[in-house]
Amino acid sequence: MCNIIVLKGDITVYPADIIVNAANSSLLGGGGVDGAIHRKGGAAILDECQKIRARQGGCYAGNAVITTAGLLPAKYVIHAVGPRWNDGTKGEAELLQQTYQRCLHLAVEHNARSMSFPNISTGTYQFPKELAAQIASDTIFAFFEDNQSIETINIVCYEQDNYDIYQAIIKRREI
Ligand code: AR6
Numbered sequence: 001m002c003n004i005i006v007l008k009g010d011i012t013v014y015p016a017d018i019i020v021n022a023a024n025s026s027l028l029g030g031g032g033v034d035g036a037i038h039r040k041g042g043a044a045i046l047d048e049c050q051k052i053r054a055r056q057g058g059c060y061a062g063n064a065v066i067t068t069a070g071l072l073p074a075k076y077v078i079h080a081v082g083p084r085w086n087d088g089t090k091g092e093a094e095l096l097q098q099t100y101q102r103c104l105h106l107a108v109e110h111n112a113r114s115m116s117f118p119n120i121s122t123g124t125y126q127f128p129k130e131l132a133a134q135i136a137s138d139t140i141f142a143f144f145e146d147n148q149s150i151e152t153i154n155i156v157c158y159e160q161d162n163y164d165i166y167q168a169i170i171k172r173r174e175i
Helices: 032-041 043-056 092-109 129-146 160-174
Strands: 003-008 018-022 064-068 076-080 114-117 152-157
Touching: 003 129, 003 160, 018 032, 032 043, 043 064, 064 092, 076 092, 092 114, 092 129, 129 152, 129 160, 152 160
Parallel strands: 003 152, 018 076, 018 114, 114 152
Antiparallel strands: 064 076
16 A cells, blocks of 8 residues: 655655656756755765766656665655656657656665655646646556555645645545
């Protein structure tokens, strides 16, 4: 049985086996949650990202890579590259679903018991928030029908509107 917990604030302060980052294809850091993770996690994270880049040349949208968590209260960071929202006809929904699936699979492969997700793609990448939350929660719930090794998933919402959207989704599921 997996607990899905909706939290508010900065993902870097909540302890979990895995913290998911909303990265970009370069894996070299950026603003938003990516900036916070690299700032607080320290140089070891960027160092590993650079090694992965040298090996495979970055990471495409819909995919993710895993590194140390450096100084963060976690064992690993998964750097997930969500899709940039265009007009909804460029496979954005499927790509966002794939991004969450890839993170969940990587977490299971690394024996995670807990993990924290930010609201991937809903900042700089401008994915509509309601739709992103629906895709994220459907994907997480579907995953746990077949796999129960992760005990706790935190969905960490930095913005009040995302927090309200997820609270409403979780409430509907509980009915
Ligand atoms: N903790 C949790 N969530 C956060 C934090 C934080 N410390 N800071 C921001 N958010 P974004 P994207 C929320 O832009 O849309 C980066 O520059 C934010 O409010 O971080 O996937 C990357 O390098 C929003 O709800 O990621 C890429 O270039 C959510 O995190 C690009 O942005 C995602 O916003 C990726 O865009």
